[in-house]
Amino acid sequence: MSINLSFLNGTIFYAYQVCPREAWFYYHRLNPSQEHEFLALGRLVHEGSYSRARKEIMVDNLLKIDLFRDELVAEVKKSSRHKEAARLQLAYYLYYLKNEKGLELPGILLFPKERKTERVELTPELEQKLEKLISEMLPVLESEFPPPPVKSRYCRTCSFQEVCWS
C-alpha cells in the first residue's frame, strides 16, 4: 500500500491518538505557548535523561527520533499514561523508516521517571493498523474546521485547554 506520509509528523500522529482536535491544531500550525508547564516538564525529562546517548535525530523534518540505543529506535515519554498512543507513534516511526528509508529497525519506549521500558516491533498486523489509521486521519486533519472539543482527562494537562474551554 502506498501512502503519502509527507503531511504527517510525529507530533501530529501522537496527538491524534489522544485528541484529534489537538492534532488538527498542530496540523494547521497553531502551536501552544512554549511556556506551558507540561511542555516544559516534557523537555526537562528529555534533557535530564540519557544525556550520554546520541539524541534527537530529525528525519525528513517529520520525525524527531529521541535517540538510538543499542540499535533500537527509542522514544522517551514523561509518563506511561498514554502508552498506547506512544506505542503507535513509535510504530509509525518504524513504519516510516521502513517504507521511506528502507530501514527495518525495532523500537523501544522509555519512561525514565517510572523506570519502565517496552519493546515495539513492526508486525504485519501493526502495519495494517497504521495504514488504516493514517487513511482515517487525513480527511480529519485537512478539514477546514477542527473536530469539536471532547472533554477528557487529557484536557487538564493539554496546552490548548484555554482555546477549547474558556
Ligand code: SF4
Ligand atoms: S483541551 Fe481537550 S478537547 Fe481541547 S485540544 Fe486539548 S485534549 Fe482536545
